[in-house]
Amino acid sequence: MDLSSLARPQALRGGSTGALGAHAARRRSVQLLHPRRPTFRCSVEAANARQQVQGTLAAEAEAARKECFGVFCTTYDLEALASGEVFGQDQPIALKLLGSERSLQALEGVAMELEDSLYPLLREVSIGIDPYVIFEDADWALLIGAKPRGPGVERAALLDINGQIFAEQGKALNAVASRNVKVIVVGNPCNTNALICLKNAPNLPAKNFHALTRLDENRAKCQLALKAGVFYDKISNMTIWGNHSTTQVPDFLNAKINGTPVKEVIKDTKWLEEDFTITVQKRGGVLIQKWGRSSAASTAVSIVDAMRSLVTPTPEGDWFSTGVYTTGNPYGIAADIVFSMPCRSKGDGDYELVKDVAMDDFLWGRIKKSEAELIAEKRCVAHLTGEGNAFCDLPGDTMLPGEM
């Protein structure tokens, strides 16, 4: 599968934002599916849909088959769903999977696996290769597909190849997605891909575009827990600043262990300043060495985490990291790039940047380095953001997490 987008079933419009993706259909996502008192507004289309589902004639199912997959073409009682009669306050989900011509058969396989999993809330699955069809009315778009960097491929070349994918998808989202679609860019280099995407979607709020740095946050929490000898649920306020690359900055100045600043718990400054950051940055590469495969499982979990962080209120005093548009940020980071920063959410799908974070020279120095990299990446894709001719002077050939 190249990427997936999500939409609520067509008849369910209005208040609720819960949804989840194919790659994200994992354990912890269930918590995502309890929006508080969802209010559904049924449009005229919904009334039509209701009439359709009252008949279950094979002919109707057949007619619907072109826009959906297998068992997900079957009709069901939308009203009972909408009222919560069937699933309580849970949120039914429609998955639309975007593939390429080459991957369409594999995508059918993915849909078959979804069928055979009997997920009770997964009510619609459709697959296709046209982003203008697949993204239609999507409330969430998870942009996963990107070409991995092969041996000998320069980062500039990768930026160009993958950037084109995200320019195209930005245009499609701009044209057909929900006007409040939330976009999570996973495909690498995800910060600059997210920037390209939002620049090609001028009619959508730039604020709604995210570059996934949640796996880095999770890895950083895990490493701090390991060093401190506590379980990972004791780590809070963990920020990943900057680019999802080796210049990323796991912030041990603001992070806490059991509510206490990390530096008061872990006295080993050398470990914090050197080993900790390197371990987080290189985690993906070590995994590939050991297991021979990339971190698809933990990435999927982190996508779910990222979505849940936007649809559930952030715990008092805590925050989460996500790569977002910098214009208007309170930290003095350059405007008009996508940079991972600490955020809080009321659980409405939106977020705010956290203002009261500490800063010191060490942290700021690293942040500036990541910022410089992103500004250089931006110049390198100017032809894709509509800002003139590209000029590539990337500061060194930095790696993506996981690249060897």
Added chain:
Amino acid sequence: MDLSSLARPQALRGGSTGALGAHAARRRSVQLLHPRRPTFRCSVEAANARQQVQGTLAAEAEAARKECFGVFCTTYDLEALASGEVFGQDQPIALKLLGSERSLQALEGVAMELEDSLYPLLREVSIGIDPYVIFEDADWALLIGAKPRGPGVERAALLDINGQIFAEQGKALNAVASRNVKVIVVGNPCNTNALICLKNAPNLPAKNFHALTRLDENRAKCQLALKAGVFYDKISNMTIWGNHSTTQVPDFLNAKINGTPVKEVIKDTKWLEEDFTITVQKRGGVLIQKWGRSSAASTAVSIVDAMRSLVTPTPEGDWFSTGVYTTGNPYGIAADIVFSMPCRSKGDGDYELVKDVAMDDFLWGRIKKSEAELIAEKRCVAHLTGEGNAFCDLPGDTMLPGEM
């Protein structure tokens, strides 16, 4: 990973059975983790453990490191967990992953992925290659590892190769697992592997050994839903009878759609008698053709389904399928084999066979064919069950679901 076994954290003994596996760490498993009012009895070991966890010295963490993996070596407040203070009525989980010498590095990768996923209830992970260590005190053992049949390998040869794995694991379970361990055999040929396993574990209840036919049940439900034009949650009482092979019998005589017998809803008898069964049996093969990979995702979901069916009360009037020991069955199926049959559970980890099922000549004829195959498979592994010399006269070279 070759296979995984599960145990509650050592200090938590007594009332609760909830647990889940690495491959099973998927979305729906959360529901599994709500045992009703778990009662924990803390043994002397627990008291010791409590003392240990009060110190969080690096030295202790280091000492513990040999028996555990990474962040899961860290100590935590067992008492708060046990009282439900930390996780409410949820069930913490210890995962022990058994690999081979060859797969140990990959297993480390799996454990790393589990670390980075920050599963809040996953409190212990250990990995190893000695089943006598890994299976110690296990409450659940998921036996996943088996060699797939390569081109030109006879089913008899496969039975011998894989049978040896399950004989060894049966002996280890017999020696060190919880006296009420539940064993779910996933590695194929799973019915006969389960038989071998239980025969090598004479001190454990034969009733506790299961061969996974839940994916077949899920697939059958999906196909009936598709044919009837309803959503899959409307299908109930779906039995898979017999062997997890192409002789398996998806039972459309007893299954219901919206509470109505299938045959009253689907009038297409030819489809029911021919296409339906073939589609279910061949589903795995079609998936491999399309996607180029086996049904690992839906299999993992079905393992979770199988476990949840044993730890939650079966809905009134419904049942589930699992391959279990036949001695004493009310249907007239040969004793002393492992055969998939309809079961109900009170949610205590145990189950009962459903007595009031309809039978007709068509269904019985197919059941007898699957029974004959399993009796032949049993003769073929007599050297592994301690019942004399093997004699292989398998009735045709039947395939496993998914084999091409």
